[in-house]
Amino acid sequence: MFKTLTTLLLLSSTAAWAHDGAAAGQFGGQVAAAGDWHVEFAVRDGGVRVWVRDHGDKPVAATGKVTLLAGGQKLDVALKSDGEALVADAAALQSAAKVTAVLALTVAGKPVSARFAQEAVVKPALSPSAQAGAKVFGEICFACHGTALRGSDAGPPLLHPYYAPGAGHGDEVVLAAIANGAASHHWKFGDMPKPEGIKPGQDKDLLAYIRAMQAANGLGAAAPMDHSAHAMH
Ligand code: HEC
Structure with missing residues (x-):
């Protein structure tokens, strides 16, 4: 019973x-x-x-x-x-x-x-670079990573402990994904194709935006996390 x-x-x-x-x-x-x-x-x-x-x-x-x-x-x-x-x-x-x-x-x-x-996604005040990044995100990345960086049916949330600074996806990983896309390794969405139409300098703006959103939503550099799932790959 x-x-x-x-x-x-x-x-x-x-x-x-x-x-x-x-x-x-x-x-x-x-x-x-x-x-x-x-x-x-x-x-x-x-x-x-x-x-x-x-x-x-x-x-x-x-x-x-x-x-x-x-x-x-x-x-x-x-x-x-x-x-x-x-x-x-x-x-x-x-x-x-x-x-x-x-x-x-x-x-x-x-x-x-x-x-x-x-919780509701917190939208922080953005630096000019992060603001520029938000615009590019809203034109290109949102289609898969969601309007609020919480993911969609085509891609994972970037407001996720996996992608917090210091959690194994450092700035260079983010920049590499923007430059080349990313092979599927964490999720069941498939590969991230190389984004089209990113102009020089916009990668840094996107990084600034993603980091600002993460920091405002409890995923700052100091956030402790258990990354055992990642380490298993
Ligand atoms: C067509 C869908 C799609 C678009 C558009 C897209 N992504 Fe992705 N992205 C994905 C998928 C799917 C993954 C997850 C791959 C995995 O780890 O399984 C991913 C992973 C990532 C990662 C983690 C990379 C890694 O190596 O773990 C970052 C950072 C990222 N995306 C940023 C962006 C940014 C910034 C943009 C806009 C310039 C963007 N993505 C556009 C689908 C997309």
């Missing part, structure tokens, strides 16, 4: 990585262990994504709904299966927003519940 009881998890936005690098997301989301499963959750502009996997990281079929609290609104949305993901559409939802989500899933015939929360 106890096995059928719902597991309720409360996670802050970065706690999942701090505790268990092996349970890191494959799509840049937050990850919670819920009974026999790992549940990954991400907010996109216009909806949410959920992935349920077993401890061997194999996708597991699930159904259910999500209750979203955002901008003073409460919204119940059904999750639809879309490849490996479950998706819920919520047109007004912004990836930059403060969002609380309660997932009520059925996995292998049993109820599984998980709760996630993210």
Whole structure:
């Protein structure tokens, strides 16, 4: 009987990585262990994504709904299966927003519940260089890394402990990605193609913007982090 009881998890936005690098997301989301499963959750502009996997990281079929609290609104949305993901559409939802989500899933015939929360993205005052970088980001990089640097269906969040300064992706790695793209190594998005249309000097502006956004959102140079998932590669 106890096995059928719902597991309720409360996670802050970065706690999942701090505790268990092996349970890191494959799509840049937050990850919670819920009974026999790992549940990954991400907010996109216009909806949410959920992935349920077993401890061997194999996708597991699930159904259910999500209750979203955002901008003073409460919204119940059904999750639809879309490849490996479950998706819920919520047109007004912004990836930059403060969002609380309660997932009520059925996995292998049993109820599984998980709760996630993210803070609103902080937009700091930007230096002229970072401001110029924000403009280029909004023209080229946002398509994959998201309007709020929180990722999209095509690329990972850059507001992520993996990419914090001092966490193994130093400035030279960021500049190299801007110059050449990046081969897929952390996530399941595939390769980052070489960005087109970057003018000389704009790489430094982009770096300034990304670092300013990270610093304003708790991913500064001093932020301690467990980078065990990265070290395993
Ligand atoms: C077409 C989609 C796409 C675009 C456009 C894109 N990226 Fe990426 N980017 C990715 C993907 C996918 C990855 C993750 C690769 C991995 O580690 O699996 C990535 C990774 C990165 C990384 C980490 C690189 C590493 O070596 O780990 C940085 C930094 C980055 N992107 C910055 C940018 C910037 C800045 C821009 C705009 C100039 C940009 N990206 C445009 C898809 C994209």
